[in-house]
Amino acid sequence: MRTDGGSVRLLVADDxxxxxxxxxxxxxxxxxxxxxxxxxxxxxxxxxAGELLPDVVLMDLRMPEMNGVEAIAEIRAAHPEMAVLVLTxxxxxxxxxxxxxxxxxxxxxxxxxxxxxxxxVRLAAEGKSPLAPNVTARLMQRVREPAAExxxxxxxxxxxxxxxxxxxxxxxxxxxxxxxxVKSHMLHIFEKLGVTDRTAAVTEALRRRVLRLD
Numbered sequence: 001m002r003t004d005g006g007s008v009r010l011l012v013a014d015d016x017x018x019x020x021x022x023x024x025x026x027x028x029x030x031x032x033x034x035x036x037x038x039x040x041x042x043x044x045x046x047x048x049a050g051e052l053l054p055d056v057v058l059m060d061l062r063m064p065e066m067n068g069v070e071a072i073a074e075i076r077a078a079h080p081e082m083a084v085l086v087l088t089x090x091x092x093x094x095x096x097x098x099x100x101x102x103x104x105x106x107x108x109x110x111x112x113x114x115x116x117x118x119x120x121v122r123l124a125a126e127g128k129s130p131l132a133p134n135v136t137a138r139l140m141q142r143v144r145e146p147a148a149e150x151x152x153x154x155x156x157x158x159x160x161x162x163x164x165x166x167x168x169x170x171x172x173x174x175x176x177x178x179x180x181x182v183k184s185h186m187l188h189i190f191e192k193l194g195v196t197d198r199t200a201a202v203t204e205a206l207r208r209r210v211l212r213l214d
Contacts, residue, residue, distance in 0.1 A: 007034040008125040011054040013045035013071065014038075014087075015063040019110075023058065023087070026114055033121065042066030046074045049082060055125045059104070061088040061095055069098045076103030083124035087117070091132075092212035094156045101153045106130035151192055151210055158185045163202045163211055 010027055012035060014020045020038050027033045037052045039045035043065040049057055057075060061068035072084045083105040088095070091109055099107055105124045108117060109132050120130035151159070154175075161171045168186070172179045190196060193204045205211040 007032050008056060008121060009052070009054040010035045010121065011037045011039065011045065011048055011052060011057045013040075013042070013057060013063070013068070014060040015040055019060075026117070027121070030118055033118075042068055042071030045071045046078075049075045050078060053079070054082070056083045056085055056105075056121055058087045058121075059084050061086060061090050061099065069102045072099060072104050073102040083127070085120060085124045085130070087112075092209070094160060094211055097156065098153050108132045151189065151205075155185050155189050155192075156210060158182060159189055159201060159205055159211060162186075162198050163205075 010033055012020050012023050012027075014023065017040070020040075024035045024038065027035050036054055037048045039048050041063045045057065045059065045063075045068075046066065059068045059072060063071075066074075068086065068088070072086075075082060075084055084103065086099045086104045086107045087110060088108075089110050096107055106120055106129050108120055108130070112120070112132055116132075123130045157175060158171055161174065166174070168179050168182045171182045175182075186198070186201075189201050193201050193208075195201045195204050202211065
């Protein structure tokens, strides 16, 4: 969090060079912004955050090497005062929840008007938590829908893999957990969604927008 009243130092993390260039150009046009670095993947974002110590990191979610959620968690663990503002095209409930749970300061979509983006960056630099209006509405809906809000980030990860037709054995391998733990997660998911089988769980999660299949 910036406290000296100077320029907001920014690190842009996105795996698409054209997107990085566009974001940097847009931000550099503001007299109180200074883009100090660019990262092409999550691992590089973590390294540069520690090296450059920006006030705000603009973080995409889907990147190679290390995804945005993992990068956010590592950056916030090492630098709790550093703001990480998600800027992505993905707006599923699962993406939003995982980002917020990992420590994201705010969550914006790439179609956000530039003035709103500038405002969000300034708010994040002040330690506040800007959210896109539709993201705020989505989170409020989850709060109002009791069963939907009870799924943990890990349970959502398991359910996403189930939706892709992945077996319990393969889910265990991908998430580095035991098959017994996967089965335990599935039982909790069934109970929370009020269903009795995998297909019904995916269907109900899609209906509630806990999941969104791209």
